[in-house]
Amino acid sequence: MSAYPLSAVAHQPQLLLALSLVAACPDLGGVLIRGDKGSAKSTAARGLAALLPAGGPFVNLPLGATEDRVVGTLDLDAALKGEAKLKPGLMAQANGGLLYIDEVNLLPEHLVDVLLDAAAMGVVRVQRDSLSAETPARFALIGSMNPEEGGLRPQFLDRFGLCVDVLAPREAEKRVEIIRRRMAFEADPVGFSARWVNGENELRERLSHASARWQAVGVPEEVLTGISNLVLEHGVSSLRADLVLHRAARVHAALEGRHVAGWADVEAVAPLVLNHRATRPPPPPQPPSPPQPPESSLPPESSPPEPPEAPQDTPDASAEEVFAPEAAAPLTLRSTATGRQPLGEQPGRVTRTVPDPKAERLHLPATLRGALGRGAGKAGAETGLNFQLTREDFQAPVQELHSGRRVLFVADASGSVGVSGRMGALKGAILEVLAGGGGRDRAALITFRGTGAELLLDWTTDRQAAEEAVRGAVTGGRTPLAHALELAGRILRNQTHAELVLFTDGRANVPLTPGSDAWTDALAQAQVLKRYPCTVVNTESGHVRLNRAAGLAGALGATLQELRLAPV
Known part of the structure; x- marks a missing residue:
């Protein structure tokens, strides 16, 4: 069956x-399509392949593909002759066309990195030891994913x-048209495609013209400055955003047949x-002030009523403050207490090999390739192949090290x-755990306050970045516990060897949806997280206690500890 017309x-x-x-x-770096199943992600990607200016191939990368299948391997038959020749993988096969990856969020991270590079x-x-080869792989990269199955x-x-x-459209008439x-x-x-041939030809011509002309499109200085300001307003630190936005605006102008990119192209x-x-979202425009009634319409010696105060946890709970860490008693996490996730370094896949004449473990393919590369294998008239292997050819495997925990x-x-x-003791306890990781652990931090939860620090082994995030965390506002647990579920969804450490007094007072019960919402989210090893650290203090943290630990299947200051 032919592809559905784009x-x-x-x-x-x-x-x-x-x-x-x-x-x-x-050169824009590909496009990621996020959306629910049945929202035309793969249909559109396949339709695009038929319109590429070079008329290139459409290559579908399956989830189970190995690194050699994706990248390619050296041709050993050619290596026997002393030649460095590449057996092309999927990326080389997609040269001049389109490489499509469905469910890219489920692809191993090292393959995602290789593809993007x-x-x-x-x-x-x-590159394999002394032999290396390269081949062109200029392709449009399209990745699609369903966010419900985890993120990138x-x-x-x-x-x-x-x-x-x-x-998918929410209006019935639009859905009917699609169906x-x-x-x-x-x-x-065939008949359907014939009815859209004019639209396909027009789109193909636009793409071809834009491909040939976008590099000649100019960008005025004020537009370039506006691009960087816009990127900063969105809280983006990577310069890649400025470069891609600049380039995309020029391509958009070329698609529209213009020679200079304007601000309308940037906004598009x-x-x-x-x-x-x-x-962070850009600051919203300030709403206009409501009209005030004329003074004569107010009763004499009267003034408008004061607006009601927002609900607070305690009289001073709404004030924002940054607390300095204080020394806290050490915590015992599930990974160290139960042995469920040992801290020791565990060998992973082989990332490279190194010459080692005294190697106790050999990487046999690399050893053989190394020998062939120096000419140890030579054709003989009678024997067909004389092969001599010495210790100088030995190649030892170097394996990646998985950190003991996340x-x-x-x-x-x-x-x-x-x-x-x-709060100071809470920060001190987190910093104490980070200090004991030996630099191998990955940490992430979610804080919750006010009306929601925020991923303050994504997974990182950078201890300094983690400490800065912890020290700079702001305190104040209400307790959206259910929101934090919901966000934690999304962060942990595709993580292996990960555990949750939750600091809370359990006094939830912000529901997930208006009208629901905040505590009930929190318990429901806790049930979702029950499959992860978890430690709940109770931050409640005072003589009168609700012991909500204990109830939450039970719902999570977690161990419960108390947050205490370190003895002086």
Whole structure:
């Protein structure tokens, strides 16, 4: 069956724009399509392949593909002759076309990194000991994913030039139109495609012209300055965002047939460039002040009533403050207490090999290739092949080291913790755990206060960055415990060897949805997290206690500890 025409995809203008941009300029770094199942992600990607300016191939990368299958391997038959020749992998096969990865969020991270590197450089390199080879691999990279099945880490998200969120239409008439077109295509693919041939030709011509002309599109200085200001307003520190936004605006102008990119081009592509990178939304415009009644209409010697005060945890709970860490008694985490996730370094996949004449373990393929590379294998007239292997050819494997654990800290930063004087000890306890990791552990930090939860620090082994995030955490406001547990579930969804450390007094008072019960919501979210090893650290203090932290620990299947200051 032929591919569904891209121009026939209805009611997805942002998706069509993102695909057009990356087709005209693969150097944008590819596009990530996020959306529910059945929202035309793969249909649109396949339709794009038929319109690529070079008419290149469409290569689908399966989830189970090995690194050699993706990257390629050295041809050993050629190596026997002393030649460095590459057996092309999927990336090389996609040269001049489109490489599509469905469910890219489920792909091993090292493969995602390799794919993004190749897409950015336009070449794939394979090096095995003394032999190396490379081949062109300039392709448009399209990744799709369902966010409900887990996300991509921010460093990988940033590597995708563009990102578009697609949803199925909510209006009945639009859904009917989509279904009618799909049914017509399935009944008669050839006839349906023939009816859209004019639209396909027009789109193909636009892409071809934009591909040839976008580099000649100019950008005025004031637009360039506006691009950087816009990126900063969204809280993006990576310069890649400025570069991609600048390039995408030029490509958009070329698609529209203009020779100079204006601010309208920037606004058209900015959501695709910034939405997956932004750490905060741009400041909203201030609403106009409501009209005041004339003074004569107010009763004599009267004034408008004071607005009601916002609810607070305690009289001073709404005040924001940054508390300094204080020394806290050491915690015993589940990973160290039960042996469930040992801290020792565990060998992983072989990342490289090194020459080692005294090696006790050999990487046999690398050893043989090394011997062939120095000419140890020579054809003989009678024997066919004379092969001599010496200790100088020995190659030892170097394996990646998996850290012993991943710890997600979820810290109550509400006003009640600050008023009780426990926030300093909370920070001290987290810093104590970080200090004991030996630099091998990965940590992440969620804080919750006010009306929601925030991922203050994504997974990192950078101890300094983790400590800065902990020390700078702001305290004040209400206690959205259910929101924090819901966010923790999303962060932990695709993590292995991860544990949860939750600091809270359990006094939830912000429900997930208006009208629901905050404590009930928190217990429901705790049930979802029950499969992860968890430690609940009770931050409650005073003579009158609700012991909500103990109830929460029971729902989580967690061990319960008390937050205490270190003895002087």
